[in-house]
Amino acid sequence: MTSLHSKIAAALKSRENRLIRRRLSDPDADAGLVDFHTNDYLSLSHSDELRRLFLQKLQSAPEVLGSGGSRLLVNGHGHTALEARLAAFFDSPTALVFNSGLDANVGFFSCVPQPGDVVVFDEYIHASVHDGVRASRAKDAQFAFEHNSVSSLGELLLRLLNERPGLRTGENSAFVAVESLYSMDGTIAPLTEIVELAETLFPRGNCHVVVDEAHATGVYGPQGRGMVAMLGLERRVLARLHTFGKALAATGAVILTDEPIRDYLLNYARSLIYTTSLNHANIVAIDCSFDFLENGTAARLSAKLLDLSIRFIDALQDLVERDGIPPTLLSLPPHLTTVSLGRKRATPIVPVFTSRPRPLSAHLRAKGMNARPITWPTVPKGLDRVRVCLHSGNTSKEIDSLAREMAEWAKGEMAASAAKAGDALRLQSKL
Ligand SMILES: Cc1ncc(COP(=O)(O)O)c(C=O)c1O
Incomplete structure (x- = not known):
């Protein structure tokens, strides 16, 4: 056994002993x-109706297999049309599709925060946000607040405002990352209060709320548009993430945001740039699920x-x-x-x-x-x-x-x- 393999075996054994070893x-x-x-x-x-619709759309789809490469190399008609549909459906200036929710969070949080910015997140935030922030230029300026506690968030933001003049002058930004429905606890974020707090403490508009709606997609809000839409906060958050792999029975995710941020992601989000985009069949599957959202099913x-x-x-x-x-x-x-x-x-x-x-x-x-x-x-x-x-x-x-x-x-x-x-x-x- 090489020294690498013995170290790996020891780590797995330790997990085994602590009853936390993961297995398929x-x-x-x-x-x-x-x-x-x-x-x-x-x-x-398991919906027969959705399956039928999918197979029917596949039959007439101009492209089904593969996608040919990264979005920046081959921009399929299906991908572009889906993004236009999603932007309209979610009432967002733009939409950008990623291969997964993990890729979307990693892509967004690894590149959007700039030097001098801070990222503040709910202590229960998904691992993919941590991965993104860790790879970002704000990796030494990340802070957790107590789960769903507006007062804990407020205290943290006030402390940061005190300590960092750039946040007070508006030169730097704070990002607040939350989920609308938390995946392990089924808790629902007080989104309106969080947005109001961000606007009150940062009157220059430099506190940006980013909402991960992975588990709320399809379940909450008008036609399953999520909680930001349910609460009418579309124009008061910087970005929303919806995933297609949970309630929507497909794969992939979309970031809904403004034009400059979308453009920036296209230029800097490595998890978008250096990967083959979703295959055409999956784009068709997502399209069918959105038919089901729009028709009230x-x-x-x-x-x-x-x-x-x-x-x-x-x-x-x-x-x-x-x-x-x-x-x-x-x-x-x-x-x-x-x-x-x-x-x-x-x-x-x-x-x-x-x-x-x-x-x-x-x-x-x-x-x-x-x-x-x-x-x-x-x-x-x-x-x-x-x-x-x-x-x-x-x-x-x-x-x-x-x-x-x-x-x-x-x-x-x-x-x-x-x-x-x-x-x-x-x-x-x-x-
Ligand atoms: C809150 C949250 N965000 C993002 C993701 C990642 O989404 P995906 O499964 O599409 O990679 C998950 C998946 O577990 C999640 O629970």
């Missing part, structure tokens, strides 16, 4: 399980999805209360159980906190359901969970049995620890 799942083992883990929120990847599916979300949250909460299940075994975060503005916040992503995510996930699997355990380092220590992703295609029966089986598992755990405690007591009394 066996595709056969997942077959037939009810899907509570993919990002296919609208179940479009997605809105109908999303309404069903959000109803299922409330059903699951209510069912699980009732069982937890009825059976006196301790929060260490099963608990839902307060943002899902408290009623705000007369209604609960429905979300396709429901984290069920538990100190034993792997046994819970294994129990569900044995019952024919696939909901994955998520542990550190993907989420902070102490916040291990089984993340439930819900889909329009799930049935009410599946939702009810998911909640029921989670509670059954917890009751089994409670009984096992009560039996253990009883054994220990009996042993003590014999001594």
Whole structure:
């Protein structure tokens, strides 16, 4: 074994010992399980109607295979037409398609912040933003604020304004990176408050909010246009990211922004410049998904999805209360159980906190359901969970049995620890 291979083996062994080694799942083992883990929120990847539309459009598409190279080398008609459609649909001055959301975030954050600028992000921001900022000229000026906390963001921005005259004079810029719907927690960002704060603290307009709508695309907002559109903030954020690989059953992503930033990305975003652009068939697939957003299908599916979300949250909460299940075994975060503005916040992503995510996930699997355990380092220590992703295609029966089986598992755990405690007591009394 070379020294390189022994170092690599040791690192993997260490992950193994800490129960955090990542592995690909066996595709056969997942077959037939009810899907509570993919990002296919609208179940479009299984839609016969969408499949038919896609195959029909493919038949008549002038180009289907490959794309010939980087966008800068070969600018396909399909790519250009899609961007025009997306700019109009999302009410944005321009749109620029990337091969993935990861490429888009890396591309944007690695080149747009200039020397002297600062990047401020929610502590739960996606890894791709970190990767971009790390490669940027603002890599030594990046700061995290507490998740979804407008006061923490405000304190941080005020401190930066105090410390950095360039931010006060407007010579330098601050970027605030947030997601609209957070992928691990199903929390929703207070976007309006964040935008208002940025505008108030930076009256010269040099604080730029950038919103990643990866998980909100197709699910929230008019025709699935996302939360920025839902809140009417289109002209008050610098850029939005929408991805096509989650609810839209395709691949790729788009950055919606103004003309100068788009032009700059075309010139400086390495993850756009030095890669082959999406193949034509994928452009056709994206186009078909947008047909479904525009014709109201997605809105109908999303309404069903959000109803299922409330059903699951209510069912699980009732069982937890009825059976006196301790929060260490099963608990839902307060943002899902408290009623705000007369209604609960429905979300396709429901984290069920538990100190034993792997046994819970294994129990569900044995019952024919696939909901994955998520542990550190993907989420902070102490916040291990089984993340439930819900889909329009799930049935009410599946939702009810998911909640029921989670509670059954917890009751089994409670009984096992009560039996253990009883054994220990009996042993003590014999001594
Ligand atoms: C919030 C967020 N942004 C960006 C991405 C990357 O998107 P893509 O899967 O298209 O690379 C993801 C995917 O996991 C995500 O969750």
